[in-house]
Amino acid sequence: xxxxxxxxxxxxxxxxxxxxxxxxLLVLSFSIFSLEDNAAKGLLGLLNIILIIVxxxxxxxxxxxxxNSAEFIELLVSQPLKRRTIWMSLFSGLSSSMVLAFLVxxxxxxxxxxxxxxxxxxxxxxxxxxxxxVAIAMLAAVKTRxxxxxxxxxxxxxxxxxxxxxxxxxxLVFQFSDYPVEKMMVVVSMFNPxxxxxxxxxxxxxxxxxxxxxxxxxxxxxxxxxxMLLSFSVLxxxxxxxxxxxxxxxxxxxx
Amino acid sequence: MIIANNVSKQFGSLKALNNFSVTCNKGECIAxxxxxxxxxxxxxxxxxxxxxxxxxFVTVNGFNIKNDWQYRSNIGxxxxxxxxxxxxxxxxxxxxxxxIRGQKNNLELDEDLIERFEIKSLxxxxxxxxxxxxRQKISAAxxxxxxxxxxxLDEPTAGLDPLSSEILKEKIIEExxxxxxxxxxxxxxxxxxDLVTQVIYMQDGCLCFHKTIEQLKEDTGxxxxxxxxxxxxxxx
Numbered sequence: 001x002x003x004x005x006x007x008x009x010x011x012x013x014x015x016x017x018x019x020x021x022x023x024x025l026l027v028l029s030f031s032i033f034s035l036e037d038n039a040a041k042g043l044l045g046l047l048n049i050i051l052i053i054v055x056x057x058x059x060x061x062x063x064x065x066x067x068n069s070a071e072f073i074e075l076l077v078s079q080p081l082k083r084r085t086i087w088m089s090l091f092s093g094l095s096s097s098m099v100l101a102f103l104v105x106x107x108x109x110x111x112x113x114x115x116x117x118x119x120x121x122x123x124x125x126x127x128x129x130x131x132x133x134v135a136i137a138m139l140a141a142v143k144t145r146x147x148x149x150x151x152x153x154x155x156x157x158x159x160x161x162x163x164x165x166x167x168x169x170x171x172l173v174f175q176f177s178d179y180p181v182e183k184m185m186v187v188v189s190m191f192n193p194x195x196x197x198x199x200x201x202x203x204x205x206x207x208x209x210x211x212x213x214x215x216x217x218x219x220x221x222x223x224x225x226x227x228m229l230l231s232f233s234v235l236x237x238x239x240x241x242x243x244x245x246x247x248x249x250x251x252x253x254x255x
Numbered sequence: 256m257i258i259a260n261n262v263s264k265q266f267g268s269l270k271a272l273n274n275f276s277v278t279c280n281k282g283e284c285i286a287x288x289x290x291x292x293x294x295x296x297x298x299x300x301x302x303x304x305x306x307x308x309x310x311x312f313v314t315v316n317g318f319n320i321k322n323d324w325q326y327r328s329n330i331g332x333x334x335x336x337x338x339x340x341x342x343x344x345x346x347x348x349x350x351x352x353x354x355i356r357g358q359k360n361n362l363e364l365d366e367d368l369i370e371r372f373e374i375k376s377l378x379x380x381x382x383x384x385x386x387x388x389x390r391q392k393i394s395a396a397x398x399x400x401x402x403x404x405x406x407x408l409d410e411p412t413a414g415l416d417p418l419s420s421e422i423l424k425e426k427i428i429e430e431x432x433x434x435x436x437x438x439x440x441x442x443x444x445x446x447x448x449d450l451v452t453q454v455i456y457m458q459d460g461c462l463c464f465h466k467t468i469e470q471l472k473e474d475t476g477x478x479x480x481x482x483x484x485x486x487x488x489x490x491x
Contacts, residue, residue, distance in 0.1 A: 003354050014342065071338040078303045079355055080328035254266075254306045 001085050001092075004076065008093025011072075012065065018101050021057050025105025028053075033113040040205065043114050043122060046106065047201050050126050051194055054102060055133040056158050062094050062137035063154040067147045074255050087250045091138055091243055098130040118204050125197045128235045132193050133158070135242035142246045142253065165192045182217040193238045196231055256281050256405060256436050257302060262311035264297055264460075271297040272308065273460035279438065281404070284431045286447045287440040288484060289457035295440045296335060298457070299407055303332055315405070328356065331403035335410045337394035339382040345393060346378035349400075356401050368396040371422050387414045395423055399430070406430060406437045412446060424450065444481035454480070456487060463491070 012018055029046055036042040069090065076086045106126055110119040137154055144150040169188055173181060189195045203222050221227040257279040264272040271294045279285055287295045300306040302313055304320050304327065312319055315326045339348055353364070369375065372392040385393070391414045398406060408427070412420040427450055431437055441447055454471055456463040464471075464487075468480065477483040 007351055011340070011342070069340070072340045074305070074338055075340070076355070077305050078327065078330075078332045078334075079352070080325055081355065082324045083304075252307045255300075 001089050004081070004086060004089035005093045005096075007072075008069075008090055009097055011069075012093060012097045017061060018097055021061075022101040022105045025053070025102065026108065029106050029109035033109055039113045040118075043110070043118060044205065044207070046110070047122060047198070050106065050122070050129070051198055052162060054126055054129050055162065055194065058098050058130050058133035059137045059140075059154045059158050060151065061098070062134045063141050063151050065094060066090065066138060066141035067150060077255055083251050084247055087138075087247050088243075091134065094138075095131045095134040098134055099127050102126050102130050118201075121204050122201055125201060125235075128232075128239065129193065129197055132235065132239045132242075135239045135246070139242040139246040139249075142249045161192055161194050165195065169195075182214050185214055186218065186221050190231075190234050193235055196235060200228070200231055256316060257438075258314045259298070259301075260311050260313070262298070262301060262308045262313060264294075264301065264306060264308045270460045272301070274311070275457075275460060275462055276311075277455060277462055277465055279436055281436050282431075282434045283453050284427075284437040284451045285439070285453045285455055286444075286451040286480075287438060287455050287457065288444070289463075290488075293457040294460040295457055296409055297460075299332075299409055299438070299440070302407065303327065303330065328401070329404045331398035331401060331406045333391075333394045333398035333406075333408045333411055335413070336387075337390045339390070339393070341383040342381060344379050344381050345374060345385075348382065348393070349374075349378075349397070352397055352400070363402060365399050365402045368392075368399050368422070368426055371426075372396060372419060388416060388419070391415050392419060395426075399426060404435055406435060408437070408439045410441055411439060412441065412443060420446070444484055445479070448480045451480075454484075456484070458491065463487075 028049060032045045032049065033039065033042040036045060073086060073090070077083065103123065107123050110123055113119075136157060140153045140157060141150050144153060169185070172188070173185070189199055199218055199222060203219055222231060257277075259275060259277050262272050262275045263270070273294075275294070275298060287298070289295055297306055301308050302315065302320070304324070312321065314320065316329060318326045320326060343351070349369075372395070374392060374396055377389065382390075391411075395408075395411060398408065406427075411423055411427075415423060424446065427437060427439070431450070437450075439447065439451065451468060453465065453467050455465045466474070471480075471483050471487075472478060475483040475486040477486055
């Protein structure tokens with residue numbers, strides 16, 4: 001498995017996109033931190049960027065990469081290797097390069113300007129989001145044979161998680177505003193890793209007052225140790241489940 | 256060595272393999288013949304585990320290929336159209352395959368074809384710049400590289416120049432003498448004449464017959480494989 005991961009990472013580094021992504025994150029983070037006089041405000045600005053850019057780059061790059069590796073996968077499948085090994089190596093190679101790019105691009109500025117628990121937590125969440133969206137990309141890529149369709153689905157999924165889901169939630173809240181839906185919101189937020197990530201960071205920053213009564217309910221839940229643990233487990237689940245489903249699909253796929 | 260039992264595979268509404276059963280033993284050199292779309296490549300890909308059959312089972316060396324993956328270290332496969340990572344060089348591909356397969360079994364490498372095809376002088380070329388024929392040479396070299404007991408060659412000489420095809424045929428004969436099982440599909444029947452010992456004829460995913468070449472010639476009253484097969488196709 002290590003050998004294949006090595007070849008995947010070498011291949012990813014050879015195409016310069018991942019380096020450009022790192023440089024882009026680096027420039028962006030430094031400029032955000034130097035624009036704001038208060039580092040905590042800078043972190044908030046960075047959070048919004050991370051919630052948009054990291055998932056987008058992870059999902060689109062990974063989907064295209066998996067499709068472009070079709071020949072590589074085909075070559076390996078006829079060799080004495082388990083299919084699970086091939087797929088997991090691809091996943092590990094992709095996610096480790098995305099994580100590394102994120103840690104270099106956003107990690108260095110955060111450690112310079114805001115080296116406290118909130119900063120560390122934000123990096124942790126960024127890492128988790130990178131892995132989650134690589135996992136979702138692998139599932140999208142294994143389900144569809146057609147490249148254009150697969151990339152389209154990946155982009156739509158990103159759009160769903162970052163925009164449509166929130167719209168849907170707002171609609172629900174508006175419709176049921178006569179009922180106490182705040183507790184329900186905690187459950188609903190579990191269905192979108194981006195929402196979950198956003199709430200976790202915002203609570204850590206003590207700006208939950210901005211969210212009104214819902215914020216107070218969130219604070220009651222996510223503020224506790226168990227709530228934190230639960231939300232991290234849900235995020236982990238979001239990265240494991242898509243990979244697990246994609247392996248099951250890949251194991252019976254005809255090449 | 257290979258036992259396929261009632262293997263069926265369906266692609267959409269097309270039955271690529273329909274209750275296909277066949278047994279191949281060591282030391283045989285078998286030609287897999289049939290019209291286009293008769294399921295030859297599907298059968299080969301099933302043996303390699305690249306296509307997962309809907310029903311039935313295949314065993315290679317006594318291992319059910321569904322649960323085993325190590326059996327593939329005994330197989331050398333030359334695909335119909337070799338597809339390789341486009342931005343790797345020939346040298347890197349060869350190195351990677353040796354990295355993945357070679358060291359584990361500590362087998363002696365058979366670099367005979369690499370030398371005879373003069374691949375060493377092309378090592379720095381990227382896969383995407385290669386012509387179809389050169390790709391075929393790489394595929395052939397890779398198939399023979401690890402001294403496998405079972406060689407599966409899907410249209411091996413398609414796209415090769417006459418000189419290279421002769422080299423490849425010589426190599427196949429040499430390996431046959433070592434007692435390996437060799438499966439070849441080809442539409443150029445005249446060149447199979449001096450290679451194969453048995454013929455499997457497929458049509459619409461079914462096995463029509465599996466005979467030794469002498470038997471086939473006797474049954475059809477022809478002395479050449481090409482004529483014999485033509486006779487069979489006419490009778491069908």
